[in-house]
Amino acid sequence: MEHLLPALDLVLNLNVGLAILVGTAFGIVMGALPGLGTVLAITIALPFTFSMAPAPSIALVLAIYCSSVYGGSISAILINTPGTPQSAATVLDGYPMALRGDADKALGWATIASLIGGLFSTAVLVMAAPRLAQFALSFGPIETFALIALALTCIAGVSRGSMINGLLAGILGLFLATVGTDTMTGFVRFDFGVFDLAAGIELVPLLIGLFALTEVFARLTMPQDQTGDLEKRIGFSVAPLKEWLLRWKTLVKSCVIGTLVGILPGTGASTAAFISYSEAKRSGRYRDKLGTGEPEGLVASEASNNAVTGGALVPTLALGIPGDPSTAVMMSALIIQGIQPGVRLFADNPELMYGSFIVLAACNIVMAVMGAAAAPALTRILRMPEPVLLPLVLVLSIVGAYGVRGNPFDLLTALVAGIVGFFLRLCGVPMAPIVIGMVLGPTFEENLRQGLILTDGSFLAFFSGHPIAVVLLGVTFVVVVLALVGEARRRGEASATTAPIAG
Amino acid sequence: MPRHTRRATLLAGAALTAVMTVTAAMPAQAAWPEKPVTFLIPWPAGGATDIVGRALQPYLAERLGTEVIIKNVVGAGGTIGAAEAARAKPDGYTLFLTTPSVLTSMPHMRPLPYDPKGFVPIGRINDTPMVVMVTKTSPHESIADIVEDAKGKPGELTYASTGAGTLPHITMISLQSSADVELKHVPFKGSAEVMKALLGDVVDVFSDQAQLIPRYDLRPLGVWAKERLPEFPDVPTMKEQGYDQAFSIWLGLFGPEGTPDEVVQKMSAVLEDTLEDPAVVEEFKKLQLAPGYMNPGELADFVESEYERNKNLMGMAGIKKQ
CATH class of the missing domain: 3.40.190.150 (Bordetella uptake gene, domain 1)
Structure with missing residues (x-):
């Protein structure tokens, strides 16, 4: 703690404050615009940091990091399109709430949950970074494989309606993730001679197609808005404390899950949000209402994805190993400053590191205040007539899909995903499992194959000498069996109640 | 759309087209660069x-x-x-x-x-230059240690790369073929993932850029260059250790x-x-x-x-x- 005063001295100045304000506003906007997202937002800001001092430039990058993860929830709630993949699980309950006219409340839940998640993980980062970083190192390929296997079970949690449809959608996602260059061998898979596919299918355009475009297509084919008569409240409203207390377990669990997933390199905020969501679906107080516009779902997703920010900084700052793609770009910001990220980062720059922690906490608070302040203007979007709203969503989607890599091929990806997604939606296939498959697929495959190289091709060897992996795979097995039993029971009940009518 | 707006749009479009035509017609031979x-x-x-x-x-x-x-x-x-x-x-x-x-x-x-x-x-x-590196806790103190160890138990020592055909892979292919030994190749997505595996003792050896060594507190074993690096004057080149290649x-x-x-x-x-x-x-x-x-x-x-x-x-x- 002897570094606290010099650290305060370092960050309590106008430049740092300005960097936090500008970074937060910019991050929220970049997060909320579909497709643009965290990595791009930080990247755009990087050139400006060349001429800045270390403290403000780190403040700028941290502010953008936190607020863009939060910003994604705004478009998820308002236009059924996750602004960033991290908010894909926020759509599930956020959008139904907005449709019901409760957008103000949905933004309130999401904002406060994000704030709590962010602050929780910052606290963990400050108190336990070095020890937790060692924990991250104990996750080799075999342990990571087991963790992803467990994460994949959340497909069951987010499959509304039919479990079979959900599983098929998950497999489709896993398959789409195999398209492109196989880094293990350098071979290109499933490109059908199309050179652009050698780079694989980009996640963001796919997401935009599946969510934004299918929504536009669906509204076009069903122009009568059933909720048109509803009063659509605008603004920002935070639920009373009592409501929060009813959902405290999910809130705490999601903060912990988010932080832990953030600490383990190779996964990221979208994974964390889905795991928390499916945990809420399994054990939450309002689990039966999840997916119909229940705040508990929002709490799970948003607390968790913002908790990843502090978690992902644990290996980044303690070991110099970025926890997710966003922190990887943040390391560039350090390198530009001539600060070498790595195992000595903490020891060599204690003031700057403690300063970053203070800044990180401040960023989360500024983010929530700005989000609340912007909400009245943002929620007005919902009162826009459809002939204005739909073209707007369409334009934003196209810009977003193109903006990630500046590759026209991605527009095609978004369009195809939109059309296919529309038909899948008509067939009652949920979109979220496709995203889960796409997000987890590459890491899952890579770690499985690395594990098999290390064990000379023996899968059984995964179970000896890898206690963490054994526990995780055991839990995975139990979760799958429970899900199948639950599904069978539901079917049994369903057929029992419908039987008299049928008979 | 009101009429005057439409006319303005048309005018703007025409102006844009005109500008584009003129730009395209400009000779490219004029002193480069002019844009x-x-x-x-x-x-x-x-x-x-x-x-x-x-x-x-x-x-x-x-x-x-x-x-x-x-x-x-x-x-x-x-x-x-x-x-x-x-x-x-x-x-x-x-x-x-x-x-x-x-x-x-x-x-x-x-x-x-x-x-x-x-x-x-x-x-x-x-x-x-590329450098062959191991962790500080590794039993290997030199390239000769690695080669000897690999000869004793072929295919058991592992090396990481950032993907098939990347420089970290190619350099290790070169070492293996010159020393006539076989190490197991474990490819990763990028050097950050490799660092995690190296520090977590999942893999034994890695060959990549020198800047990783101070960052992750690693032990350099050999420099793939004609001369020693100023930042590691004590680390012999690969040539000094009998492998005359530079990467x-x-x-x-x-x-x-x-x-x-x-x-x-x-x-x-x-x-x-x-x-x-x-x-x-x-x-x-x-x-x-x-x-x-x-x-x-x-x-x-x-x-x-x-x-x-x-x-x-x-x-x-x-x-x-x-």
């Missing part, structure tokens, strides 16, 4: 190559007297960007700033929609096939001058890059020799064109 020059980088913004590009950007712009725009076209190990650069109009306004893999190793792995030998070399920017990560500036010679000459002179600027030297020191300018002729020969050597090494490792 912004785009540097196409086949790696993501914020990545190692991009940082170098952006660090040079203001200095080059000042000397060229025009804006320098950085465009990142990423994917498929840089080949998407290379393909776009190859397709660009060879008028000197799109140049290609790249790591060598898309020109010297990727072409040996799969068919590509561009001719790797078609690019016109303009200049090499830096030259950062380095470098960045080069190229033009698409057909780029006029005036452009190449002027750009390479500007590049050379920029790299000597004390401010740039300082910037490179911060980024831990060793400057290593080469003129167009030297770069052409260098690319050719790297191309042939990688072809042989990759052939030895059984990497064939699909």
Whole structure:
């Protein structure tokens, strides 16, 4: 703690404050615009940091990091399109709430949950970074494989309606993730001679197609808005404390899950949000209402994805190993400053590191205040007539899909995903499992194959000498069996109640 | 839409078309550059190559007297960007700033929609030697230790790479074939993942850029260069240990096939001058890059020799064109 005063001295100045304000506003906007997202937002800001001092430039990058993860929830709630993949699980309950006219409340839940998640993980980062970083190192390929296997079970949690449809959608996602260059061998898979596919299918355009475009297509084919008569409240409203207390377990669990997933390199905020969501679906107080516009779902997703920010900084700052793609770009910001990220980062720059922690906490608070302040203007979007709203969503989607890599091929990806997604939606296939498959697929495959190289091709060897992996795979097995039993029971009940009518 | 708005739109459209026509009709031969020059980088913004590009950007712009725009076209190990650069109009306004893999190793792995030998070399920017490294707790103190250990238990020692056909892979193929030993190859997505595996004792050896060594507190065993590195005077070169090969990560500036010679000459002179600027030297020191300018002729020969050597090494490792 002897570094606290010099650290305060370092960050309590106008430049740092300005960097936090500008970074937060910019991050929220970049997060909320579909497709643009965290990595791009930080990247755009990087050139400006060349001429800045270390403290403000780190403040700028941290502010953008936190607020863009939060910003994604705004478009998820308002236009059924996750602004960033991290908010894909926020759509599930956020959008139904907005449709019901409760957008103000949905933004309130999401904002406060994000704030709590962010602050929780910052606290963990400050108190336990070095020890937790060692924990991250104990996750080799075999342990990571087991963790992803467990994460994949959340497909069951987010499959509304039919479990079979959900599983098929998950497999489709896993398959789409195999398209492109196989880094293990350098071979290109499933490109059908199309050179652009050698780079694989980009996640963001796919997401935009599946969510934004299918929504536009669906509204076009069903122009009568059933909720048109509803009063659509605008603004920002935070639920009373009592409501929060009813959902405290999910809130705490999601903060912990988010932080832990953030600490383990190779996964990221979208994974964390889905795991928390499916945990809420399994054990939450309002689990039966999840997916119909229940705040508990929002709490799970948003607390968790913002908790990843502090978690992902644990290996980044303690070991110099970025926890997710966003922190990887943040390391560039350090390198530009001539600060070498790595195992000595903490020891060599204690003031700057403690300063970053203070800044990180401040960023989360500024983010929530700005989000609340912007909400009245943002929620007005919902009162826009459809002939204005739909073209707007369409334009934003196209810009977003193109903006990630500046590759026209991605527009095609978004369009195809939109059309296919529309038909899948008509067939009652949920979109979220496709995203889960796409997000987890590459890491899952890579770690499985690395594990098999290390064990000379023996899968059984995964179970000896890898206690963490054994526990995780055991839990995975139990979760799958429970899900199948639950599904069978539901079917049994369903057929029992419908039987008299049928008979 | 009210009528006057529509008319305004039409007028604006007409004006735009007119401007575009005039621009297109301008002769390209006028003194280059008369408009912004785009540097196409086949790696993501914020990545190692991009940082170098952006660090040079203001200095080059000042000397060229025009804006320098950085465009990142990423994917498929840089080949998407290379393909776009190859397709660009060879008028000197799109140049290609790249790591060598898309020109010297990727072409040996799969068919590509561009001719790797078609690019016109303009200049090499830096030259950062590769180093063989292990963790501080590793039992291996020298390359000889590794070779001896590998001879005793073939296929048990593991080395990491950042993917098949990448420089960390190729260098280790070279070591294995010269020492006639066999190590197990575990490819990862990037050097961050490798560092996690190395520090977590999942893999034993890694061969990559020297800057990783102080960052992750590693033990360097051998430098793939002709001379020892100033930052590690005690670490012998690979040549001193009996493996006479040099491998380095470098960045080069190229033009698409057909780029006029005036452009190449002027750009390479500007590049050379920029790299000597004390401010740039300082910037490179911060980024831990060793400057290593080469003129167009030297770069052409260098690319050719790297191309042939990688072809042989990759052939030895059984990497064939699909």
